[in-house]
Amino acid sequence: MEHPGRADLPGLPGRAVGRLHLLADRTLLVIDFRYHLVSIVAVFLALAVGIVLGTTMLQDPFLDQLKAEGVSLKEETDKLRADKDALTALSTGDDQLIGAYAPQLVAERLTDARVVVMTAPGADARMVEAVAARIQQAGATVTGTVGFTDRYLEDQEGGVISGLTDRLKPAELALPSGTRYERAAAEIAWATLAKNEEKAGREDPAAEAVLTGFQTGGYLKLSGEPATRATLAVVIAPSSAFPGPDINGDNAAFVAVARALDDTGQGAVVAGGPTARATDGLLAALRDDDAADGVSSNDVADTQAGQVVTVLALAGERKGQSGQYGIGERADAFLPDPVPPPISKG
Incomplete structure:
Protein backbone atom coordinates (compact mmCIF):
# COMPACT_ATOMS: atom_id res chain seq x y z
CA MET A 1 0.00 0.00 0.00
CA GLU A 2 1.39 3.32 -0.96
CA HIS A 3 1.31 6.38 1.17
CA PRO A 4 0.72 9.62 -0.61
CA GLY A 5 3.51 12.06 0.03
CA ARG A 6 5.76 9.38 1.51
CA ALA A 7 7.35 7.77 -1.47
CA ASP A 8 10.36 6.72 0.67
CA LEU A 9 8.36 4.32 2.74
CA PRO A 10 7.89 0.82 1.44
CA GLY A 11 4.46 -0.62 1.36
CA LEU A 12 3.37 -2.75 4.30
CA PRO A 13 2.26 -6.24 3.61
CA GLY A 14 -1.43 -6.79 3.97
CA ARG A 15 -2.88 -9.20 6.54
CA ALA A 16 -6.37 -10.42 7.10
CA VAL A 17 -8.03 -8.93 10.15
CA GLY A 18 -9.70 -11.47 12.41
CA ARG A 19 -12.99 -11.05 14.22
CA LEU A 20 -13.01 -9.19 17.50
CA HIS A 21 -14.26 -11.46 20.22
CA LEU A 22 -16.41 -9.51 22.60
CA LEU A 23 -17.24 -10.48 26.19
CA ALA A 24 -20.77 -9.54 25.58
CA ASP A 25 -21.60 -12.90 24.15
CA ARG A 26 -20.10 -14.82 27.20
CA ALA A 107 42.50 -24.25 127.46
CA GLU A 108 46.23 -25.05 127.46
CA ARG A 109 46.27 -25.82 123.70
CA LEU A 110 48.83 -23.02 123.14
CA THR A 111 50.56 -22.91 126.51
CA ASP A 112 53.51 -20.50 126.47
CA ALA A 113 53.20 -19.91 122.73
CA ARG A 114 53.63 -16.45 121.21
CA VAL A 115 51.33 -15.52 118.32
CA VAL A 116 51.30 -12.48 116.04
CA VAL A 117 48.03 -11.55 114.35
CA MET A 118 48.22 -10.20 110.81
CA THR A 119 45.26 -8.74 108.95
CA ALA A 120 44.63 -8.28 105.25
CA PRO A 121 42.94 -5.05 104.08
CA GLY A 122 39.22 -5.34 104.77
CA ALA A 123 39.50 -7.91 107.56
CA ASP A 124 36.53 -7.95 109.94
CA ALA A 125 37.60 -6.22 113.17
CA ARG A 126 35.20 -8.38 115.21
CA MET A 127 36.74 -11.56 113.82
CA VAL A 128 40.22 -10.24 114.58
CA GLU A 129 39.23 -9.49 118.17
CA ALA A 130 37.44 -12.82 118.67
CA VAL A 131 40.30 -14.91 117.28
CA ALA A 132 42.86 -13.01 119.39
CA ALA A 133 40.72 -13.60 122.51
CA ARG A 134 40.54 -17.36 121.86
CA ILE A 135 44.32 -17.50 121.34
CA GLN A 136 44.87 -15.84 124.71
CA GLN A 137 42.37 -18.20 126.38
CA ALA A 138 44.47 -21.07 124.99
CA GLY A 139 47.44 -19.89 127.04
CA ALA A 140 49.34 -17.96 124.35
CA THR A 141 50.62 -14.40 124.30
CA VAL A 142 49.50 -12.21 121.40
CA THR A 143 52.57 -10.12 120.65
CA GLY A 144 50.67 -7.60 118.56
CA THR A 145 48.72 -6.95 115.39
CA VAL A 146 50.22 -6.13 112.00
CA GLY A 147 47.58 -4.72 109.68
CA PHE A 148 48.31 -4.41 105.96
CA THR A 149 46.75 -1.34 104.34
CA ASP A 150 45.09 -0.92 100.96
CA ARG A 151 48.16 0.98 99.84
CA TYR A 152 50.26 -2.16 100.12
CA LEU A 153 48.33 -3.63 97.17
CA GLU A 154 48.27 -0.58 94.89
CA ASP A 155 50.12 -1.19 91.63
CA GLN A 156 51.79 2.24 91.57
CA GLU A 157 53.43 1.46 94.92
CA GLY A 158 55.38 -1.49 93.58
CA GLY A 159 58.62 0.36 92.97
CA VAL A 160 58.43 2.15 96.31
CA ILE A 161 57.86 -1.13 98.19
CA SER A 162 60.82 -2.75 96.43
CA GLY A 163 63.07 0.16 97.26
CA LEU A 164 61.87 0.28 100.86
CA THR A 165 62.47 -3.45 101.28
CA ASP A 166 66.04 -3.09 100.07
CA ARG A 167 66.70 -0.02 102.19
CA LEU A 168 65.35 -1.55 105.42
CA LYS A 169 66.93 -5.00 104.98
CA PRO A 170 69.19 -5.93 107.89
CA ALA A 171 72.63 -7.22 106.99
CA GLU A 172 71.90 -10.62 108.54
CA LEU A 173 68.80 -11.21 106.39
CA ALA A 174 69.09 -12.89 102.99
CA LEU A 175 66.01 -12.04 100.94
CA PRO A 176 64.68 -14.52 98.39
CA SER A 177 64.70 -13.71 94.70
CA GLY A 178 61.09 -13.22 93.71
CA THR A 179 58.33 -10.67 93.31
CA ARG A 180 58.26 -7.48 95.35
CA TYR A 181 55.52 -9.03 97.49
CA GLU A 182 57.54 -12.17 98.18
CA ARG A 183 60.59 -10.12 99.19
CA ALA A 184 58.60 -7.67 101.35
CA ALA A 185 56.71 -10.55 103.00
CA ALA A 186 59.98 -12.31 103.85
CA GLU A 187 61.32 -9.16 105.50
CA ILE A 188 58.15 -8.51 107.51
CA ALA A 189 58.04 -12.17 108.57
CA TRP A 190 61.68 -11.96 109.74
CA ALA A 191 60.80 -8.90 111.86
CA THR A 192 57.84 -10.60 113.57
CA LEU A 193 58.63 -14.32 113.87
CA ALA A 194 61.30 -16.80 114.93
CA LYS A 195 61.44 -20.58 114.92
CA ASN A 196 63.63 -20.62 118.00
CA GLU A 197 61.60 -19.88 121.12
CA GLU A 198 64.74 -18.51 122.83
CA LYS A 199 64.94 -15.79 120.16
CA ALA A 200 61.25 -14.96 120.53
CA GLY A 201 60.12 -12.41 123.09
CA ARG A 202 63.22 -10.24 122.87
CA GLU A 203 63.39 -6.68 121.69
CA ASP A 204 65.29 -6.30 118.44
CA PRO A 205 66.06 -2.77 117.15
CA ALA A 206 66.56 -4.09 113.60
CA ALA A 207 63.13 -5.76 113.61
CA GLU A 208 61.59 -2.60 115.04
CA ALA A 209 63.21 -0.54 112.29
CA VAL A 210 61.76 -2.77 109.57
CA LEU A 211 58.20 -2.58 110.89
CA THR A 212 58.42 1.15 111.63
CA GLY A 213 59.73 1.77 108.12
CA PHE A 214 56.77 0.00 106.50
CA GLN A 215 54.40 1.76 108.87
CA THR A 216 55.87 5.18 108.03
CA GLY A 217 55.47 4.38 104.35
CA GLY A 218 51.76 3.80 104.91
CA TYR A 219 51.84 0.05 104.21
CA LEU A 220 51.30 -1.28 107.74
CA LYS A 221 49.37 -0.37 110.88
CA LEU A 222 50.91 -1.70 114.08
CA SER A 223 49.58 -2.32 117.57
CA GLY A 224 51.17 -4.07 120.52
CA GLU A 225 54.79 -5.19 120.25
CA PRO A 226 55.04 -7.39 117.15
CA ALA A 227 58.79 -6.70 116.81
CA THR A 228 59.42 -8.73 119.97
CA ARG A 229 58.77 -11.72 117.74
CA ALA A 230 56.31 -14.57 118.03
CA THR A 231 56.69 -18.22 117.04
CA LEU A 232 53.28 -18.64 115.37
CA ALA A 233 51.17 -16.40 113.14
CA VAL A 234 47.53 -16.14 112.15
CA VAL A 235 46.44 -14.16 109.10
CA ILE A 236 42.84 -12.88 109.02
CA ALA A 237 41.48 -12.81 105.47
CA PRO A 238 39.37 -9.90 104.17
CA SER A 239 35.62 -10.03 104.80
CA SER A 240 34.99 -9.34 101.09
CA ALA A 241 36.97 -9.97 97.93
CA PHE A 242 39.85 -7.61 97.27
CA PRO A 243 38.38 -4.56 95.48
CA GLY A 244 41.26 -3.99 93.07
CA PRO A 245 41.20 -4.92 89.36
CA ASP A 246 43.75 -7.71 89.91
CA ILE A 247 42.11 -10.01 92.47
CA ASN A 248 44.41 -12.90 91.59
CA GLY A 249 47.48 -10.72 92.10
CA ASP A 250 46.17 -9.43 95.44
CA ASN A 251 45.46 -12.96 96.63
CA ALA A 252 48.95 -14.01 95.52
CA ALA A 253 50.44 -11.19 97.59
CA PHE A 254 48.89 -12.60 100.78
CA VAL A 255 49.62 -16.19 99.87
CA ALA A 256 53.24 -14.95 99.79
CA VAL A 257 52.75 -13.45 103.28
CA ALA A 258 51.40 -16.76 104.62
CA ARG A 259 54.22 -18.73 103.03
CA ALA A 260 56.88 -16.38 104.45
CA LEU A 261 55.38 -16.58 107.94
CA ASP A 262 55.28 -20.36 107.81
CA ASP A 263 58.89 -20.57 106.60
CA THR A 264 60.16 -18.12 109.24
CA GLY A 265 58.27 -19.29 112.32
CA GLN A 266 56.87 -22.55 113.62
CA GLY A 267 53.72 -22.27 111.55
CA ALA A 268 50.94 -20.08 110.19
CA VAL A 269 47.15 -20.28 109.85
CA VAL A 270 45.02 -18.22 107.46
CA ALA A 271 41.49 -17.74 108.83
CA GLY A 272 38.39 -16.33 107.17
CA GLY A 273 34.70 -16.74 106.52
CA PRO A 274 32.35 -17.38 103.57
CA THR A 275 33.87 -14.76 101.27
CA ALA A 276 37.40 -16.06 101.83
CA ARG A 277 36.38 -19.60 100.86
CA ALA A 278 34.54 -18.43 97.71
CA THR A 279 36.05 -18.95 94.25
CA ASP A 280 37.92 -15.63 94.19
CA GLY A 281 38.69 -15.58 97.93
CA LEU A 282 42.05 -15.70 99.68
CA LEU A 283 41.52 -19.16 101.17
CA ALA A 284 40.57 -20.59 97.78
CA ALA A 285 43.77 -19.11 96.33
CA LEU A 286 45.85 -20.53 99.18
CA ARG A 287 44.37 -24.00 98.79
CA ASP A 288 45.12 -23.90 95.06
CA ASP A 289 48.77 -23.06 95.80
CA ASP A 290 51.51 -25.41 96.96
CA ALA A 291 51.88 -23.14 100.01
CA ALA A 292 48.95 -25.15 101.42
CA ASP A 293 51.38 -28.02 101.99
CA GLY A 294 52.72 -26.14 105.01
CA VAL A 295 50.21 -23.38 105.78
CA SER A 296 46.94 -24.31 107.50
CA SER A 297 43.62 -22.58 106.82
CA ASN A 298 40.20 -22.31 108.41
CA ASP A 299 37.16 -21.08 106.46
CA VAL A 300 34.63 -20.86 109.33
CA ALA A 301 36.42 -18.34 111.56
CA ASP A 302 33.29 -16.16 111.52
CA THR A 303 31.68 -18.63 113.97
CA GLN A 304 32.41 -19.56 117.58
CA ALA A 305 33.26 -23.10 116.51
CA GLY A 306 35.53 -21.78 113.78
CA GLN A 307 37.45 -19.63 116.25
CA VAL A 308 38.09 -22.73 118.35
CA VAL A 309 39.25 -24.52 115.19
CA THR A 310 41.70 -21.67 114.52
CA VAL A 311 43.30 -22.30 117.92
CA LEU A 312 43.46 -26.04 117.26
CA ALA A 313 45.02 -25.38 113.84
CA LEU A 314 47.71 -23.21 115.47
CA ALA A 315 48.34 -25.96 118.00
CA GLY A 316 48.69 -28.41 115.14
CA GLU A 317 51.17 -26.15 113.34
CA ARG A 318 53.20 -25.98 116.52
CA LYS A 319 53.57 -29.76 116.32
CA GLY A 320 54.21 -29.83 112.57
CA GLN A 321 50.64 -30.79 111.64
CA SER A 322 49.13 -28.76 108.75
CA GLY A 323 45.66 -28.98 107.24
CA GLN A 324 42.79 -27.18 105.55
CA TYR A 325 39.77 -26.97 107.85
CA GLY A 326 36.13 -25.91 107.57
CA ILE A 327 33.35 -26.57 105.07
CA GLY A 328 34.65 -25.04 101.85
CA GLU A 329 36.10 -26.73 98.80
CA ARG A 330 39.35 -28.63 99.36
CA ALA A 331 38.85 -28.61 103.14
CA ASP A 332 40.38 -31.75 104.64
CA ALA A 333 38.03 -31.84 107.62
CA PHE A 334 36.15 -29.48 109.91
CA LEU A 335 38.91 -29.60 112.54
CA PRO A 336 42.32 -31.22 113.00
CA ASP A 337 42.35 -34.98 113.45
CA PRO A 338 43.76 -35.95 115.84
CA VAL A 339 42.95 -32.92 117.94
CA PRO A 340 46.14 -31.49 119.47
CA PRO A 341 46.10 -32.19 123.22
CA PRO A 342 46.44 -29.58 125.96
CA ILE A 343 49.98 -28.71 127.06
CA SER A 344 50.53 -28.32 130.78
CA LYS A 345 52.95 -25.69 132.06
CA GLY A 346 56.20 -27.21 133.01
Missing part, protein backbone atom coordinates in the same frame (compact mmCIF):
# COMPACT_ATOMS: atom_id res chain seq x y z
CA THR A 27 -20.92 -15.25 30.93
CA LEU A 28 -18.21 -13.81 33.35
CA LEU A 29 -18.20 -15.29 36.88
CA VAL A 30 -17.38 -12.60 39.48
CA ILE A 31 -17.13 -13.20 43.34
CA ASP A 32 -18.59 -10.11 44.86
CA PHE A 33 -17.69 -8.46 48.22
CA ARG A 34 -20.69 -9.89 50.04
CA TYR A 35 -19.46 -13.43 49.41
CA HIS A 36 -16.04 -12.54 50.84
CA LEU A 37 -17.63 -11.00 53.90
CA VAL A 38 -19.89 -13.96 54.57
CA SER A 39 -16.95 -16.40 54.20
CA ILE A 40 -14.76 -14.48 56.62
CA VAL A 41 -17.53 -14.19 59.18
CA ALA A 42 -18.18 -17.94 58.90
CA VAL A 43 -14.48 -18.77 59.51
CA PHE A 44 -14.23 -16.58 62.62
CA LEU A 45 -17.57 -17.86 63.91
CA ALA A 46 -16.32 -21.45 63.60
CA LEU A 47 -13.09 -20.55 65.35
CA ALA A 48 -14.93 -18.86 68.20
CA VAL A 49 -17.26 -21.82 68.61
CA GLY A 50 -14.28 -24.19 68.69
CA ILE A 51 -12.52 -22.13 71.34
CA VAL A 52 -15.61 -21.92 73.51
CA LEU A 53 -16.29 -25.64 73.22
CA GLY A 54 -12.65 -26.54 73.87
CA THR A 55 -12.37 -24.25 76.87
CA THR A 56 -15.62 -25.53 78.31
CA MET A 57 -14.60 -29.15 77.92
CA LEU A 58 -11.08 -28.66 79.30
CA GLN A 59 -11.75 -26.02 81.92
CA ASP A 60 -12.50 -28.17 84.93
CA PRO A 61 -9.72 -30.82 84.66
CA PHE A 62 -7.11 -28.29 83.54
CA LEU A 63 -7.83 -25.87 86.37
CA ASP A 64 -8.01 -28.71 88.87
CA GLN A 65 -4.55 -29.88 87.78
CA LEU A 66 -3.10 -26.37 88.06
CA LYS A 67 -4.63 -25.92 91.51
CA ALA A 68 -3.25 -29.26 92.67
CA GLU A 69 0.25 -28.42 91.43
CA GLY A 70 0.07 -24.99 93.09
CA VAL A 71 -0.91 -26.55 96.42
CA SER A 72 1.89 -29.12 96.11
CA LEU A 73 4.51 -26.44 95.35
CA LYS A 74 3.36 -24.33 98.28
CA GLU A 75 3.54 -27.28 100.64
CA GLU A 76 7.07 -28.11 99.39
CA THR A 77 8.15 -24.47 99.76
CA ASP A 78 6.73 -24.28 103.27
CA LYS A 79 8.54 -27.49 104.21
CA LEU A 80 11.87 -26.23 102.83
CA ARG A 81 11.44 -22.94 104.68
CA ALA A 82 10.64 -24.78 107.90
CA ASP A 83 13.69 -27.04 107.44
CA LYS A 84 15.88 -23.98 106.81
CA ASP A 85 14.56 -22.23 109.91
CA ALA A 86 15.16 -25.36 111.97
CA LEU A 87 18.74 -25.68 110.69
CA THR A 88 19.38 -22.00 111.37
CA ALA A 89 18.04 -22.34 114.91
CA LEU A 90 20.11 -25.50 115.45
CA SER A 91 23.26 -23.79 114.10
CA THR A 92 22.64 -20.79 116.36
CA GLY A 93 22.21 -23.10 119.35
CA ASP A 94 25.37 -25.03 118.49
CA ASP A 95 27.31 -21.78 118.20
CA GLN A 96 26.01 -20.58 121.56
CA LEU A 97 26.95 -23.89 123.17
CA ILE A 98 30.45 -23.75 121.68
CA GLY A 99 30.78 -20.15 122.84
CA ALA A 100 29.83 -21.09 126.38
CA TYR A 101 32.43 -23.88 126.57
CA ALA A 102 35.09 -22.38 124.27
CA PRO A 103 37.46 -21.40 127.12
CA GLN A 104 37.51 -25.00 128.32
CA LEU A 105 37.84 -26.35 124.76
CA VAL A 106 40.93 -24.27 123.99
